[in-house]
Amino acid sequence: MIDAAEIDLAEKLKQYFGFTTFLPGQQQIIELVLEGRDTLVLMPTGGGKSLTYQFPALLLPGVTIVVSPLIALMQDQVERLQANGIAATFINSSLSQYERNQREREVLNGQIKLLYVAPERLLGENFLALLDQVEERFGLSLLAIDEAHCVSEWGHDFRPEYRQIGRLRQRYPQTPLLALTATATEVVRQDILQQLRLHSPHVHIASFNRPNLYYEVRQKQRTSYQELVRLLRKAQGEATIIYCLSRANVESLSSDLVADGIQALPYHAGMAAEERSENQSRFIRDDVSVLVATIAFGMGIGKPDVRNVIHYDLPKNLEGYYQESGRAGRDGLPAQCLLFFNGGDRFKIEFMIAQNGDEQRQAIALQQLQQVQSYSDSHLCRRQLLLNYFGEVWNGEHCGNCDNCLRPQVLEDRSIDAQKFLSCVGRTQQRFGMRHIVDVLRGANTQKIRDYRHDQLSTYGIGKDVSVDEWMRLGRTLLQQGWVGESADGHHVLRLNERSREILKGYQRFELSVLQGTPRSVETKKTS
Ligand code: ADP
Numbered sequence: 200m201i202d203a204a205e206i207d208l209a210e211k212l213k214q215y216f217g218f219t220t221f222l223p224g225q226q227q228i229i230e231l232v233l234e235g236r237d238t239l240v241l242m243p244t245g246g247g248k249s250l251t252y253q254f255p256a257l258l259l260p261g262v263t264i265v266v267s268p269l270i271a272l273m274q275d276q277v278e279r280l281q282a283n284g285i286a287a288t289f290i291n292s293s294l295s296q297y298e299r300n301q302r303e304r305e306v307l308n309g310q311i312k313l314l315y316v317a318p319e320r321l322l323g324e325n326f327l328a329l330l331d332q333v334e335e336r337f338g339l340s341l342l343a344i345d346e347a348h349c350v351s352e353w354g355h356d357f358r359p360e361y362r363q364i365g366r367l368r369q370r371y372p373q374t375p376l377l378a379l380t381a382t383a384t385e386v387v388r389q390d391i392l393q394q395l396r397l398h399s400p401h402v403h404i405a406s407f408n409r410p411n412l413y414y415e416v417r418q419k420q421r422t423s424y425q426e427l428v429r430l431l432r433k434a435q436g437e438a439t440i441i442y443c444l445s446r447a448n449v450e451s452l453s454s455d456l457v458a459d460g461i462q463a464l465p466y467h468a469g470m471a472a473e474e475r476s477e478n479q480s481r482f483i484r485d486d487v488s489v490l491v492a493t494i495a496f497g498m499g500i501g502k503p504d505v506r507n508v509i510h511y512d513l514p515k516n517l518e519g520y521y522q523e524s525g526r527a528g529r530d531g532l533p534a535q536c537l538l539f540f541n542g543g544d545r546f547k548i549e550f551m552i553a554q555n556g557d558e559q560r561q562a563i564a565l566q567q568l569q570q571v572q573s574y575s576d577s578h579l580c581r582r583q584l585l586l587n588y589f590g591e592v593w594n595g596e597h598c599g600n601c602d603n604c605l606r607p608q609v610l611e612d613r614s615i616d617a618q619k620f621l622s623c624v625g626r627t628q629q630r631f632g633m634r635h636i637v638d639v640l641r642g643a644n645t646q647k648i649r650d651y652r653h654d655q656l657s658t659y660g661i662g663k664d665v666s667v668d669e670w671m672r673l674g675r676t677l678l679q680q681g682w683v684g685e686s687a688d689g690h691h692v693l694r695l696n697e698r699s700r701e702i703l704k705g706y707q708r709f710e711l712s713v714l715q716g717t718p719r720s721v722e723t724k725k726t727s
């Protein structure tokens with residue numbers, strides 16, 4: 200424990216790190232850590248969390264242990280510290296036995312103030328023996344847990360090894376613990392406090408608002424690819440990350456873009472390591488401005504001038520979305536975050552969820568996916584939705600920097616049309632796709648309708664007054680919002696579900712946004 204008032208922190212900050220001032224919150228956290236108080240820091244990426252353990256580590260008498268989940272990040276941080284003349288090192292599985300022995304010797308010789316370690320190493324006998332000796336010789340000053348949300352199944356990046364940390368905590372009860380994360384939902388927060396056994400902790404919550412980011416959601420449809428190409432042409436030269444769900448999607452989208460004359464590079468975990476890091480560094484040094492990637496890309500990438508982050512496929516959860524989109528505009532200048540929403544992607548993700556994990560994890564994943572859907576469907580301020588998700592109260596109705604604030608959607612009660620649509624699904628025995636349903640509603644004269652005698656149905660032609668495109672939009676929205684289901688066999692056969700019945704019985708209203716500029720009705724020709 201150190202009395203922070205005794206030290207000229209500003210001077211030390213300058214001396215060790217070359218910074219003239221603290222970023223918001225840093226000084227307060229550092230003072231608490233120096234006093235030996237357990238602390239949980241919730242701060243968005245780029246907020247300056249690392250300094251809150253690196254700085255105390257240098258002032259405290261003993262050794263600080265930093266638990267960090269990503270080997271690449273660890274290596275990078277340690278190299279940067281060493282370049283600044285700070286006594287840091289790491290121990291992880293990338294080292295040979297010889298290197299590890301050498302580093303352990305450095306630690307035991309008192310040459311190291313900050314020791315980074317991967318979570319899976321923590322409870323190994325060798326490592327515990329090392330820690331015991333450190334504790335005895337110099338004292339363990341601080342246990343810093345980076346990416347602390349990894350301890351929680353409710354986080355977006357659960358790592359079972361993190362559960363071990365609680366036991367380490369018990370072994371060295373005198374050592375204060377500092378947990379840090381950029382994920383701040385209430386459940387994750389509670390989980391961290393509990394699993395890592397923080398003692399009467401101070402919880403520091405920074406605002407997660409990123410005022411310079413513009414948020415927008417667009418419906419993904421057949422024309423979306425063209426839309427994307429136009430957008431990229433307009434944004435020529437601006438660093439842009441496009442996130443896709445799978446390696447296959449990354450490959451096909453990046454080659455389509457290249458074929459359309461847009462310089463784009465792929466990035467995913469299935470690529471050879473050299474090619475991947477080559478693509479990453481070409482993107483970082485602005486050699487190529489568009490990177491098409493899976494979410495494997497981005498952790499710890501310090502490129503401040505990313506202007507656009509586009510989710511071309513649906514993200515799996517809002518935390519992930521916030522992190523990934525948050526890679527835009529780190530320089531504080533305007534940047535945009537665009538999400539293409541597609542109900543079909545949702546089914547794909549649901550399918551993936553059903554393949555993995557136990558029942559509890561599946562239930563969590565489905566709930567997280569539903570939150571992405573709600574965010575996308577909503578006509579409320581996107582910023583407000585995101586911040587509320589992180590438990591932050593947002594003052595002010597409109598942020599003025601999201602699609603819904605700039606182009607408020609006017610909603611209209613379309614329950615009657617929804618009933619027509621759903622009853623048509625029912626009358627055709629739930630055996631057809633959306634296009635056929637719309638043809639029946641519109642009273643079209645197609646071979647399929649004649650074959651199935653669907654011109655005899657009571658719903659035949661009851662929707663002539665609404666255009667095909669508008670019916671399709673209504674149908675998609677019903678599907679996207681779960682008011683009707685779809686077969687999972689790839690044939691997109693519409694199926695009624697519990698929620699459909701609520702609309703059909705009139706228990707639920709169905710609202711649809713009014714499209715500006717395009718009339719939804721069509722002139723019905725008078726057939727005298
Ligand atoms: P986080 O871990 O919260 O994502 P980092 O610790 O990586 O954030 O810090 C983000 C950036 O801010 C880094 O480039 C870091 O060097 C810089 N930084 C941190 N503290 C300060 C400070 N007091 N003054 C200026 N820059 C700082």
Ligand code: ZN
Pocket residue numbers: 579580581582583597598599600601602603604605
């Ligand atoms: Zn807004």
